[in-house]
Amino acid sequence: MxxxxxxxxxxxxxxxxxxxxxxxxxxxxxxxxxxxxxxxxxxxxxxxxxxxxxxxxxxxxxxxxxxxxxxxxxxxxxxxxxxxxxxxxxxxxxxxxxxxxxxxxxxxxxxxxxxxxxxxxxxxxxxxxxxxxxxxxxxxxxxxxxxxxxxxxxxxxxxxxxxxxxxxxxxxxxxxxxxxxxxIDAPNLPFVVGFDGGAGDTGELVAGVRSLREEYGFAADTVESIGDIVMEGESLLAAADPASDPEPELLAELGRLMDFDHGLLEALGVSSRTLDNMVWAAREAGAHGAKLTGAGGGGCIVALDETPETRTALRYTAECRDAFRAELDREGVRAxxxxxxxxxxxxxxxxx
Ligand SMILES: Nc1ncnc2c1ncn2[C@@H]1O[C@H](COP(=O)(O)OP(=O)(O)O)[C@@H](O)[C@H]1O
Ligand SMILES: C[C@@](O)(CCOP(=O)(O)O)CC(=O)O
Ligand SMILES: [Mg+2]
CATH class of the missing domain: 3.30.230.10 (Ribosomal Protein S5; domain 2)
Structure with a gap:
């Protein structure tokens, strides 16, 4: 076995x-x-x-x-x-x-x-x-x-x-x-995940973005802008010390980029009311930033917060079924x- x-x-x-x-x-x-x-x-x-x-x-x-x-x-x-x-x-x-x-x-x-x-x-x-x-x-x-x-x-x-x-x-x-x-090197980012208990259909959501992108130049530009956000984010990570806790300024800047990314994903039609509500609950609780994660449509958001506030706020949010801290796992597949x-x-x- x-x-x-x-x-x-x-x-x-x-x-x-x-x-x-x-x-x-x-x-x-x-x-x-x-x-x-x-x-x-x-x-x-x-x-x-x-x-x-x-x-x-x-x-x-x-x-x-x-x-x-x-x-x-x-x-x-x-x-x-x-x-x-x-x-x-x-x-x-x-x-x-x-x-x-x-x-x-x-x-x-x-x-x-x-x-x-x-x-x-x-x-x-x-x-x-x-x-x-x-x-x-x-x-x-x-x-x-x-x-x-x-x-x-x-x-x-x-x-x-x-x-x-x-x-x-x-x-x-x-x-x-x-x-x-x-x-890539990254410090221990304080991820908090909120889960609405639902799921999204990855194939359908990807197909939806594909057709928007084919139909509208501005949707194609939106996809490219997400790429620009990523490049901005990676240069922030590259300048950080992976061995120590992330500086508050780094978290604030990464959080701002996450908020921006969520806005563009929302524009591309892959968010949902429950995901948006959890994103807003996290932001109002003081998270540095929050966005949906993965295909969207339902499921999880990820926020950055080193304090317990975001997790607590998510737990009191009607749309949130479960909220937990998610530690970066530096180990991949293992026997x-x-x-x-x-x-x-x-x-x-x-x-x-
Ligand atoms: N615990 C599991 N047991 C069996 N299959 C699983 C399990 N977890 C996930 N899967 C497979 O992965 C699919 C979900 O994948 P996907 O729609 O890509 O969502 P995500 O990767 O975001 O969780 C499930 O429908 C199932 O086929
Ligand atoms: C939407 C997409 O970028 C991520 C999907 O992630 P998940 O299966 O929802 O965890 C699709 C992909 O990269 O294969
Ligand atoms: Mg998947």
Missing amino acids: TVSSAPGKVYLFGEHAVVYGEPAVPCAIERRATVTVDAREDDHIRVEARDLSLDGFTVEYADDIEDRPDVDVPAGIVAAGVGYVDAAVEQARDAADAPAAGFDIRVESEIPLGAGLGSSAAVVVAGLDAATLKLGVELAPEELAERAYRAEYDVQDGQASRADTFCSAMGGAVRVEGDDCRR ERPTTAATDGSTNAEAK
Whole structure:
């Protein structure tokens, strides 16, 4: 049995624009997806994913995920639910030149689904790592990131950047511009996350920005302006000392850029009333800045505040389901030791 985990992320700046070649700076956070993989005698894949909104289910299939056997939910939902795991398995089989390898897979995650914290990337990165290790192949984090990107790209019909998967594989703060991906130095930024309990449809939101950008020159300019914000932000980070706590002036300037970025994302139609309300609650509580994170539409905002005020204010905000501090996680994907919990063999054998 192999077990790997990989972190989720928040976007300091640059989501959506990164899809069109602008730079972005996502930061890994200390919330992880953990994937446990066992080899099988046959070529079937069995996925147990209790965190899925279907109340968790176990599904077993051979060959084509669309031909999955008798689980009591529509094929589309199963494909949406386990599509990322399936794509990770395909990449692992390809990397190990083992096209008929079968696996029992268990997914456990601390990252809310579809909420902008990169749960899909974390599941793909951790799943790919655990499955390749099970096949006796150790991929360098960069290669893992590249294969995980291809998996996300396939599942999201080409609507994906390298940002989430690279950040989850490498950890820390990263900078992604097209296929140029690198880690960057960053001090411990005091992230606070607010979660509205909802989710957004990444593919649909990306498609919405794409068509606005094609229709209006000013929407294309808006996307470019997000890139300008990112470049301004990275030069601030580059001048900071990564080993010490960030100076108040740095936080104030980064926060101002986050506010600006949120305004442009709102103009591009990817915010929502609940996200905006949480952003305003954070700002009024004294956060240096606040913005939605990830695809938007619903899910999470990220604010910068070294005091407890923003988290407290978010907890008293009607639209906020959960608010928590998110520490920068400098470690990306890692192999974990199998625990008793991962080996107890308990399953809920049928879809609910
Ligand atoms: N714990 C999990 N178990 C199984 N699949 C998961 C889990 N977390 C995320 N996923 C997969 O990732 C998808 C959500 O990814 P996405 O829409 O890109 O949102 P985000 O990456 O912002 O969380 C889910 O529909 C599911 O397919
Ligand atoms: C909107 C986008 O820039 C980020 C999506 O992030 P998430 O899947 O919502 O965490 C899309 C992408 O970069 O693949
Ligand atoms: Mg995602």
